[in-house]
Amino acid sequence: MESLTPDPNTFRLTPLIQSALKRRTSKKCQENGKPNETDPFVSDKAHQEEEEDLLIQFKRYFCSATKIPDKLMEKLVEKCRENSEFAEELSTDVFNSEIVTSHNIRYQFQTNVIKKFLAALEKDDVPVPDSMFDRLGVLLGLKDGKFVEKLYLDEKGDKVVAKFSESVNQLSMGTTGLSVWQASCDLANLFRLIPSNQFSRVIELGSGCGVSGIAIAKMKNCGVVLTDYDENVLNLLKENAEKNELIGDGEENSKVRCLDWCSFDLTEWKEPADLVIAADVVYDSALLSSLCNVLRLLLRHSKAAIVACTLRNEGSISCFEHHLKFSNLEVVEKFEYEYGEYRLETTENSDGFYAHPSHFPFFSTIQTPTIFFNVQAKK
Template sequence: MELVIEKCSESPDYAEELSDNVFNSDIVTSHEIRYQFQINVIKTFMSGMEKKGVPVPDAIYDRLGVLMGLPEKEFVERLYLNEEGDKVLAKFSEAINQLSMGTTGLSVWQASCDLANLFRLVPSSEYKRVVELGSGCGVSGMAISKLSNCEVVLTDYDDNVLDLLKKNAVKNGLMSEEDGDTSINQAKIRCLDWCDFDFTEWKEPADLIIAADVVYDTALLASLCSVLRLLLRTAKAAIVACTRRNEASIGCFEHHLKCAKLEIVEYFEYENGEYRTLDDLYYTHPSNFPFFSSLKTPTIFYNIQPKK
């Protein structure tokens, strides 16, 4: 923001361009991006401009006025843009509350954004079919499908989450809107409950398993690891992204991986646009799937395979 305000103070044209191409752009005004988020960004911009004594274009005041008159909706849209910021890469409906209708799956979590960003760094043609566990809004599964052009099977166990997944897959052009129309079928939605999984009935083999932010309830981790073990009979690897919230659940997950005869073959973390390995090797790669949270903690990535 400081850089943007600096540029506006150097050239009034820049502030006008910012108004047309960002605050009042078609991308922003034609989607239901959380109003409070837009209001906060505009207010921060205005207060920075005021401090520098730079006039704010009228169109930005007008936009703020419009936004302040709109009631916030229960479901909003989250957009991810290309590098140039002029095209929508992917978009997701999500609830504004992280816990909604009794589930955490109706809103997007940090780990899924960071996992999506990892696939931007390493899009792979090696994987033709991916299964995602505990998909929630489907950010990571749909991102890998779009970035690597592979099929994805998005799974969850909550009915409202499964409905939202379908809506988001249609929004992202990965599924036909009409039930029974299979003309667009890059994504499939399936109910998969870690605590009630019958592998003999499972008809969706894949070569990669992914999951984001599924390590939080220690009571579920034995079941989750057992599902991973079964799916890894056909898949080559599982990539699990976890938010480091508390050491107990991370330790418990690693313990259950061992019990399920699964091995962590690779481990690294991502924070503030930087990947870091256990040997302290760093790689800077700012995210195209940013996630803002008051909790400042890294995302851990595990590459998991069956023990040889």
């Protein structure tokens, strides 16, 4: 198997992030290790300096059915109070928008958000647009099925860049792969900063619903090989790849393939890719030796593997690092993303904090960073 675009230069994420983002010091993060009690998901600084308007930020959370940060909710209610036309805009551009009404974004979530708005607006005697009540009426008559949709929007927030079906339960049919996990959202967000000339085809391991691989293929107009081993997950993965028009017409550069880490044979593998990606695949220590073996084999032909891990258990992360070393692989970069900021290595001129609020929002009751590993074959 040949690599697609052999690159004599070593692939590094840090300079790409640094050149894409202005350095921003998050004092709160440094002082408290945590930015804001009421809105712990995006730091104050990241919120303030993000030029994106409130409505677009809100739309991103709403379309991806992600819990709306309290701070954002407060700011939106405040804006409605100052200007009643804003409530109208919110109702038309978000709750009743074509994007929202033509997809099955979790109805229970939409209902709860609209109810929360109505309560806040009525409390302050702010006139509530009829269309908000009308939408609530429609939603109250709808019942969520077993699968719901998440939509992620483009840079301007007016088009869907990628959409996914996922199970309403994080664990269903005996697998974790039917729902979207934090690391896949953060990995997709990271790739907003990676120029498309750095790769032409990626392979994703343990794709699950396929958020990272599919979003990267859509944003960067590149090919993707989405892989998993569970039959139900592979079916959902195919459905999501089709939904995003990556497969279906027979001519495509993207594929969905079964790849079991425990029985991978490189000689049988016919899908070249110049980058390997994986999100939230480091959770079961018993699988790490097989996973690292697959990385070792694929890295004979690919220049780097970018693995995004949610830090749930320090033990699994160090076990992963141990297996990488044992597989003769090198971690050339390792950094965290949390509260909408990357924490890169501190240098003489930089404290290492780079704000990059996510276009792939994710909510978890357990607050923990995503750790990115850039893994390469030892030279």
